Amino acid sequence: MSNRPTFFNRRADWKVESNDSLYALSEPYVQELHNIVNSVLEKALSELHAIKQAENPILVQSLPDVSLELFNILIGHSSIDSSTSTLAGRLFNMASKCSNVDKKYLKASVEAVKFKALKQPVPFADFYQKLKANA
Secondary structure, eight states, X not given: XXXXXXXXXXXXXXXXXXXXXXXXXXXXXXXXXXXXXXXXHHHHHHHHHHHHHOSOHHHHHHHHHHHHHHHHHHHHHSOOOHHHHXXXXXXXXXXXXXXXXXXXXXXXXHHHHHHHHHHOHHHHHHHHHHHHHHO
């Protein structure tokens, strides 16, 4: 006889539900996630502002790239509401005001929002018009 513990065999009718199926449609859960993401992004934005004031030229030089990367991640993977569009707009403005910004990447980012506005006009059309005016 073995000293190993005995495990029960999994029954075929036992099912494990993922967190997505349990919580994804729960409005309080979605709102809590949204608040956490916005809080993290606000902190990241304040860190980017601190980098802008830094005397280290390497950090300052990377600022537009980091800002545009965060902007594109936010646009690509988040639902757009008033607070998210404000954060995304601030990231875009921060990148566009830097003299060393990659103009092609900046334009491609605006075009990505334009493409999303064609697919989902309700949240993205107004946001695209604001970006286009600032670009």
